Amino acid sequence: MREIPVSEVAQTIRDLCIETNTCLRDDHLSALRKARESEESPLGREVLERLLENADVSCAEGVAFCQDTGYAVFFVELGQEVRFTGGEIGEAINEGVRRGYDEGYLRKSIIKSPVERTNTGDNTPAIVYYDIVPGESLEITALVKGAGCDNMSALKMLTPAEGVEGMKKFIVETIEKAGPNASPPLTVGIGMGGPFEKAAMLAKKALTRTSGEPSHEPGIAALERELLEEINATGIGPAGYGGTETALCVHIESFPTHIAAFPVAVNLDCHSHRTRKAVL
Amino acid sequence: MAEEPKRLETPFTSEDVEALRTGDIVRISGAIFTARDAAHARMKESIENGDPLPFDVEGQTIYFTGPAPASPGHVLGPAGPTTSSRMDAYSPLLIERGLRAMIGKGLRSDEVKNSMKEHGCVYFGAVEGTAALLARCVKEVEIIAYEDLGSEAIRKLAVEDFPAVVVNDLYGGDLYVEGREKWRRKARK
Numbered sequence: 001m002r003e004i005p006v007s008e009v010a011q012t013i014r015d016l017c018i019e020t021n022t023c024l025r026d027d028h029l030s031a032l033r034k035a036r037e038s039e040e041s042p043l044g045r046e047v048l049e050r051l052l053e054n055a056d057v058s059c060a061e062g063v064a065f066c067q068d069t070g071y072a073v074f075f076v077e078l079g080q081e082v083r084f085t086g087g088e089i090g091e092a093i094n095e096g097v098r099r100g101y102d103e104g105y106l107r108k109s110i111i112k113s114p115v116e117r118t119n120t121g122d123n124t125p126a127i128v129y130y131d132i133v134p135g136e137s138l139e140i141t142a143l144v145k146g147a148g149c150d151n152m153s154a155l156k157m158l159t160p161a162e163g164v165e166g167m168k169k170f171i172v173e174t175i176e177k178a179g180p181n182a183s184p185p186l187t188v189g190i191g192m193g194g195p196f197e198k199a200a201m202l203a204k205k206a207l208t209r210t211s212g213e214p215s216h217e218p219g220i221a222a223l224e225r226e227l228l229e230e231i232n233a234t235g236i237g238p239a240g241y242g243g244t245e246t247a248l249c250v251h252i253e254s255f256p257t258h259i260a261a262f263p264v265a266v267n268l269d270c271h272s273h274r275t276r277k278a279v280l
Numbered sequence: 281m282a283e284e285p286k287r288l289e290t291p292f293t294s295e296d297v298e299a300l301r302t303g304d305i306v307r308i309s310g311a312i313f314t315a316r317d318a319a320h321a322r323m324k325e326s327i328e329n330g331d332p333l334p335f336d337v338e339g340q341t342i343y344f345t346g347p348a349p350a351s352p353g354h355v356l357g358p359a360g361p362t363t364s365s366r367m368d369a370y371s372p373l374l375i376e377r378g379l380r381a382m383i384g385k386g387l388r389s390d391e392v393k394n395s396m397k398e399h400g401c402v403y404f405g406a407v408e409g410t411a412a413l414l415a416r417c418v419k420e421v422e423i424i425a426y427e428d429l430g431s432e433a434i435r436k437l438a439v440e441d442f443p444a445v446v447v448n449d450l451y452g453g454d455l456y457v458e459g460r461e462k463w464r465r466k467a468r469k
Contacts, residue, residue, distance in 0.1 A: 040463070041459070041462075041463055043303075043305075043445070043459070044463075046305075047407055050407060050410045050413060050443075051407070051409045051410060053410075053413060054409060054410040054411065054412050054413045057412045057413060057416075058358070058411075058412040061351075061412065062351070063348075063351055063354070063357065063358055063412050063415075064348045064357065064358045064411065064412070065358070065409065065411065065412065066358060066360055066408060066409055066411045067345065067346060067347050067348045067357065067358045067359050067360050067408075067411045067431075068346075068360075068362070068408070069348060105348060105349045105350065105351040105357055106348060106349070107346065107347070107348040107349065107357070107431055108430075108431075109346075109431075117318075119430065146408075148362065148363045148385075148386070148408065151363070179386070179387055179456055179460070180385060180386045180387060180405070180456050181363050181365065181385070181386035181387060183385065183407075183408045183409060233464065233465050233466060234460065234464060235459070235460040235461065235462065235463035235464030235465065236459075236460050237459060237460070237463055239385070239405065239407045240385075240386070240405075240456050240459070240460075241405065241445060241455055241456075241459045242455070242458065242459020242460050242461075242462050242463045243459070243463050244463055244465075270408065270409065271408075271409040272408065272409040272411075
């Protein structure tokens with residue numbers, strides 16, 4: 001059994017909120033640089049150049065990369081040998097968000113309900129998903145998710161007969177429909193399988209993978225490559241101004257499903273793709 | 281390199297916007313006004329109640345943004361454009377009253393585009409993921425209305441060389457459509 005004081009968790013979350021919002025992860029920066037090299041449209045290259053310049057400035061000055069500092073989403077992998085002391089874990093995470101968004105000069109974008117649209121004032125509640133895993137470590141992956149691209153995301157319960165072709169068509173159509181609104185070049189998270197909600201969860205989690213690192217399953221990796229090719233053939237391009245780089249990477253997470261089902265969810269992330277991991 | 285930018289000064293005359301074409305790269309200097317969802321909803325309410333708007337929109341430019349808080353040493357926090365389509369329900373009301381330009385990102389409805397053509401208003405695109413760079417173009421900030429809305433309050437910004445691209449001009453041009461068609465290709469199977 002390992003004891004972790006919740007105050008340590010709150011501090012980690014505070015730091016994660018600020019770092020994730022100000023400094024893009026190296027793998028995403030590499031993906032943007034690669035896109036700048038291969039983009040064929042001059043205006044598209046100019047957009048990519050400015051995104052990279054913005055990344056330098058935001059990280060150096062410690063200011064947010066994007067004004068939409070998003071929902072604060074956390075995937076927590078909790079070792080089953082861990083015991084928290086000094087308080088409650090959920091409250092500690094919210095406390096970390098509260099401090100991070102205040103001390104990091106981050107925008108508070110969360111409102112109390114879709115109907116009663118009053119700001120909660122501190123960007124809480126955090127959106128937290130727990131997985132209990134073997135061991136005694138605590139891994140927290142933050143995903144700062146803007147609304148512009150989340151709004152363009154979609155889920156469809158395909159029939160088994162529609163199959164892989166139906167899935168590809170649905171994904172490309174979702175991106176065509178989003179066009180410039182989702183702020184391309186995109187990171188595309190896809191969840192397939194499970195019941196309804198599992199597909200959506202997997203799509204979101206897929207966004208936290210290392211940019212451009214293919215799936216470990218060869219069949220899925222091939223599907224990721226084919227989809228990336230089809231998405232980049234749409235011509236939407238950086239910022240939607242037209243170009244050859246509409247998505248930087250496609251990440252698919254797959255899960256067993258029902259004999260009667262083929263659920264697929266597409267969660268889009270904008271060029272301001274912000275995720276980071278901390279291990280306690 | 282992309283073409284040399286056109287330098288523009290606000291407020292705009294009708295001739296200023298008539299000279300613009302879809303795809304033109306511009307640098308905007310002068311006063312622009314921030315407003316997004318909540319501020320637009322209140323302006324609509326004012327119009328419906330016959331009350332004056334918080335500023336005279338004639339010849340002016342609205343920038344759809346809700347900035348992050350300013351950290352020490354900055355006049356404004358990062359401020360990239362938000363998705364403009366959420367303002368589609370409101371924009372024609374302002375365009376009819378002389379609004380000459382909007383800055384945002386993403387698609388506009390046919391109703392907005394028709395209103396723009398009819399009344400002489402252009403739509404500029406800015407890049408959301410350049411929020412920190414865009415804030416550097418802002419030299420002065422004044423909250424002029426709806427302070428209680430926080431980030432969504434209407435701010436008058438004095439900008440210098442604010443970078444944007446003409447998405448919709450007065451002649452039916454649409455960069456989002458034309459750019460996509462130009463670069464669309466067959467996927468290699």
